């Protein structure tokens with residue numbers, strides 16, 4: 105066997121000489137005492153020479169390491185020991201090499217033997233290493249020559265491992281294993297601080313699950329927890345090593361992406377996340393569907409401090425959620441007011457509901473009311489029924505569209521009184537019609553999920569005396585997102601009342617055929633979005649309309665095609681089998697007074713009337729932008745904008761082929777080439793296409809950093825302008 109301990113360990117410890125002997129004896133005595141200390145102590149001593157190589161180590165250390173002294177002595181200290189690579193900040197901000205190289209004093213630096221020095225089968229202990237540089241200050245003028253280190257080390261394995269485990273618990277979310285709020289905040293701080301100096305970008309994505317609360321409430325907390333775990337797994341799958349994911353608590357997640365500023369790539373990633381998170385989950389044999397909204401802010405463009413970036417991402421998330429959910433948004437400065445606007449809208453809606461509830465003796469005009477849009481049979485233009493649509497006329501804001509206030513009502517629970525109000529008013533009005541035509545009323549999924557809903561319908565029927573056969577409730581596929589037992593019970597109860605059920609906006613949601621099988625619908629309503637594009641070269645819309653009508657026919661359901669505005673659309677949808685149409689080509693929604701008048705006059709047919717051809721809305725923009733050519737900046741008006749090109753008005757004499765830079769605002773600089781030039785109008789093509797902003801708008805992939813913009817602002821123009829800038833007015 106190898107002698108591990110020679111030459112320090114003698115077979116018998118030296119006997120201490122009596123006190124008061126000569127110097128040799130005293131030295132021997134010291135050695136013996138030291139030897140005892142080394143043996144009895146859980147730690148060890150060490151020393152290095154001026155070159156940093158180990159010159160002494162306690163025999164016990166060799167024993168612990170399972171190594172021979174020869175394996176250690178004479179080797180550079182830093183080739184033997186290392187600080188914890190996974191927790192570099194532990195007890196020392198600097199690596200060992202740095203500390204030793206700088207001849208710093210070491211105080212409890214946590215180290216361990218480097219992996220390739222470890223004898224097989226030995227436990228790698230953690231040591232708190234302390235040591236002092238030995239600097240010679242005895243000789244005058246020696247300017248403190250360094251002679252190496254002298255130090256000690258103490259076993260701290262147990263406490264260090266506990267500490268690491270504690271900090272892991274303190275840094276990671278125990279449910280999902282993702283970083284927790286504390287860690288992700290710290291990471292964001294350190295990334296922003298590190299990047300500020302180097303002008304590197306970083307993106308913060310803020311995610312909020314849609315409908316998570318419903319799952320939690322209906323299926324219980326364990327199911328909610330399982331859902332969060334599965335969401336975390338999916339996020340990890342999409343994001344991979346591109347970023348760090350954290351869960352802030354509840355259903356809020358954050359993703360930190362260092363060195364990412366490309367809004368094209370970020371938008372794609374956000375879409376991928378939205379797509380994957382929206383796929384159904386299987387939880388305890390339940391089929392659960394949720395969604396996610398994403399807000400993004402990019403440093404340094406949207407801020408350089410953590411507070412600014414978090415606030416910006418938060419505002420973007422807020423806009424994404426209220427823009428219809430399942431969307432992403434980039435922060436832009438005009439989002440600032442949206443939150444406040446939303447709060448005011450909520451308040452106003454509360455007042456509006458009160459204005460109706462106030463009753464007849466209230467001094468207030470009711471702000472909310474119902475209008476009725478005819479549903480017309482295509483064969484003979486006979487009106488077969490009406491859809492009740494709510495209208496809100498605010499004293500100062502004017503007409504607020506349902507697409508704005510219905511989501512607010514759903515989010516705040518105000519949809520319950522609002523929905524009941526719509527149902528009651530519509531039933532009351534329909535009961536007064538001289539002709540017993542059908543009345544369709546929209547029902548929000550939130551309303552439908554409420555256990556009292558069938559009771560409310562029954563009460564309204566009883567109060568108004570409306571024949572249940574005449575009442576049609578329009579539901580959307582989102583009613584299936586709730587708990588399936590409640591949903592089934594509601595369907596049963598409603599069918600027992602004898603009312604009809606229609607599936608609204610069909611084709612826009614999940615359009616799962618299993619919904620059609622599971623629920624007793626009498627009608628499918630083909631969404632307007634298909635009609636909008638059915639005359640365009642996009643032939644799919646027309647095919648989808650045909651397929652939906654065919655499907656409904658096969659299942660013995662009626663169909664209504666919504667949103668027909670022009671004759672060419674009517675021709676297409678009729679050719680695809682549409683028998684009922686609801687659209688401006690026949691009639692807009694009408695006031696109850698008008699409905700009564702027409703019915704009294706026996707006008708129960710409406711001939712179509714409208715444009716021959718449907719003109720798709722072309723988005724024209726009228727925005728002042730900057731056009732930069734060489735070192736001149738011109739003001740111009742941006743007209744049409746597409747991903748690949750734009751039309752600009754206000755510059756005369758710009759030759760085709762000229763290279764320009766468009767300043768689209770907020771650091772969005774786009775390099776373009778002039779492809780057309782006529783009078784004051786130029787057509788330009790983007791060098792790299794614009795990307796989606798998540799809200800139907802277009803933005804540049806990259807932005808000029810605030811630092812670059814500040815530098816550009818100091819740029820002084822030296823030459824004369826080459827183009828003529830003319831005033832153009834916004835055309836209506």
Ligand code: C2E
Nearest residue numbers: 493494506507510526546547548667668669686687688689
């Ligand atoms: P919806 O149920 O799909 O209603 C049809 C919408 O299409 C109505 O918009 C109607 O005015 C519009 N429309 C009908 N024909 C045409 C057309 O030819 N061209 C165009 N451009 N539009 C047409 P409205 O009244 O703004 O309602 C929007 C949505 O708000 C409704 O969609 C419905 O989901 C919701 N909503 C309206 N009233 C109520 C209500 O009382 N309760 C609930 N829960 N939701 C309501």
Ligand code: MG
Nearest residue numbers: 491546578608
């Ligand atoms: Mg409807």
Ligand code: MG
Nearest residue numbers: 608609629666
């Ligand atoms: Mg609809």
